[in-house]
Each structure stands twice: as structure tokens, then as C-alpha cells.
Amino acid sequence: MSPTPAIPKSASADQARDLLEAAGWRQVGLGDWSWVLADPTGAQAARVTPFDPAYHLHAQACLDGPPNRWLPRIDAILPLRRDGYVVVMERLWPANEAQAAAFCSALGIVNDSGYAPPPDLPFAEADDDLAALRGRLTDLILEGARRFKLWGGSDIRPGNVMADGQGRLKLVDPVFVRGLGIVEAVRDGRLDLLSDFSREQLEDFMTIPPFSPGEETQGLRRRLAELYA
Numbered sequence: 001m002s003p004t005p006a007i008p009k010s011a012s013a014d015q016a017r018d019l020l021e022a023a024g025w026r027q028v029g030l031g032d033w034s035w036v037l038a039d040p041t042g043a044q045a046a047r048v049t050p051f052d053p054a055y056h057l058h059a060q061a062c063l064d065g066p067p068n069r070w071l072p073r074i075d076a077i078l079p080l081r082r083d084g085y086v087v088v089m090e091r092l093w094p095a096n097e098a099q100a101a102a103f104c105s106a107l108g109i110v111n112d113s114g115y116a117p118p119p120d121l122p123f124a125e126a127d128d129d130l131a132a133l134r135g136r137l138t139d140l141i142l143e144g145a146r147r148f149k150l151w152g153g154s155d156i157r158p159g160n161v162m163a164d165g166q167g168r169l170k171l172v173d174p175v176f177v178r179g180l181g182i183v184e185a186v187r188d189g190r191l192d193l194l195s196d197f198s199r200e201q202l203e204d205f206m207t208i209p210p211f212s213p214g215e216e217t218q219g220l221r222r223r224l225a226e227l228y229a
Contacts, residue, residue: 002025002039002040002041003021004039004044004078004088007080008085009079009080009081011080011081011084012081013035013048013050013084014207016078016084017035017037020048021037021085021102024039024040025037025038025039025040025046026038026040029045030209031173032209033049033051033208034047034048034049034054034208034209035047035049035209038091038181041125042091043090044089044090045088045090045092045135046086046088046089047059047087048080048084048086049084050083050087050204050208051082051084051204051205051207051208052176052208053148053165053177053200054144054151054152055087056077056083056085057143057174057175058140058173058175059074059087060077061076061136061140062074063077065074065136069127069168070130070170070171070174071133072089073089073090073169073173074087074088075088075089075091082201083201083204084204085087088219090164091165092166092172093163093165094163095158095161095163095170096160096163098160099122100116100159101173102123102160103123103125103161103169104156104158104204105115105121105128106121106123106155107120107128107130107133107134107171109134109141110132111139111155111156111157112153112154112176113152113153113154113155113157113176115156115157115159133171137154137174140175141153141154141175143176144177144228148196149192149195149196150183151177151178152175152178153176154174154175155173155174155175155176156171156174160172160173161171175179179205181193182202185222186220186223186227187223189199189223189227191227194198199228202224203224205220206220206221206224
């Protein structure tokens, strides 16, 4: 396992990625909100984001709470500029889709992002940790709903289940803030819906991976500037 390079709290997400890559880490994943890099040994991963309040809630809960066999090991949450951060964690790989679907079905928490698990999938590994996880996730979903007007809720689906080096399933990204809702609120001038976030947070939001360079992204940034002029 390679040491994580020193990343200043003032660093942007791009600067953090540059520092990791200079230390031999390589990008192995790209999500809607983040970039994932693996260390040279393949034992650890770093999830880098300029802004993702939902995943921060989940990662902090993993770090603070008791170990649970269905959750990944989080080693550290490193703060970046404003509300960006790097989550250093165990390296994970894609899970068997059928096993992941059965796990989601057994967990029994309704998905709010559009996924509907097949009913009554057999899952032989249900245990006390699964029951404990169900309770922790319920609390996490309620906490997010209290904090954010544009809270999405549960995003428990096979695509957010991965596996460790021994093939053990890990739930990696179970909750979400409605990113499309943020975009629509900026376009529509709905400052009432955006009041949970600062202008700086929204500017950082517009640097996550889906915002590719181009007129559409620039237009959205101009609209944000107009709202806060």
C-alpha cells in the first residue's frame, strides 16, 4: 500500500488529482460526481470530488460508525478547497451483477433514482450486519432530507454495489442529491431551492465530470453569475 501524497487543504480537485498522479496513482474510474484513482499497489483508491454533499454524508458515516461487512473501509477524508474532498479507501472492483441485485433486494430500501429490483431474489448471506445497515441507511436518508431541499434519497442499485479483492459485496454510494434539480433550479432562477448551497459551492458543482467544456456549461455558469450579481 503506497502512502497518500500530501494534499493541501487549499488544493482544488484538479490539483489533488495532479498530486496523486505525480505519486504514481492512476485513474481507474469516472462517475457523475468524482474521479477515482488507484495507488500503485492496487490496494487503495482515492475518490476525488470538488462537490458532492451526499457522498460526504455516507463516507463520514462509514468512517465514524462501527465496521459493517457490507460497507467499504474508509481510511480518511481529506478536505480540499471549499467543500471538495478526497476519500481514501480500500480498492474495490465491479461486483457480480446478479449478486448485487440480490443484495439490493434483500436490503429492502426503496430506490428513489428509478431502479426497481426484481422481487424476492434469493440472498443467502443476510445477517445481523445487513439488518444494521438497513437501519443506518434509513437514518442517513432522513438526515439528508432534513439538510437539503434538493435531496434525492436512496440510490441503492446494483451499479452502486462493488466488491473487494475477495469478492465480498460493498455498498459504495447509496444516497444522492439531485444534480439535475440543481441545474434546473439555476436555469429557472429558483434561488429558494438553491438556498442550501453557496455560490461558491454551485460554481464547484459545475466542475464535476458531466460538465464538459462548451457553450452549454458556459451558459449555465453565466446564468449562475446573473443570479448572484
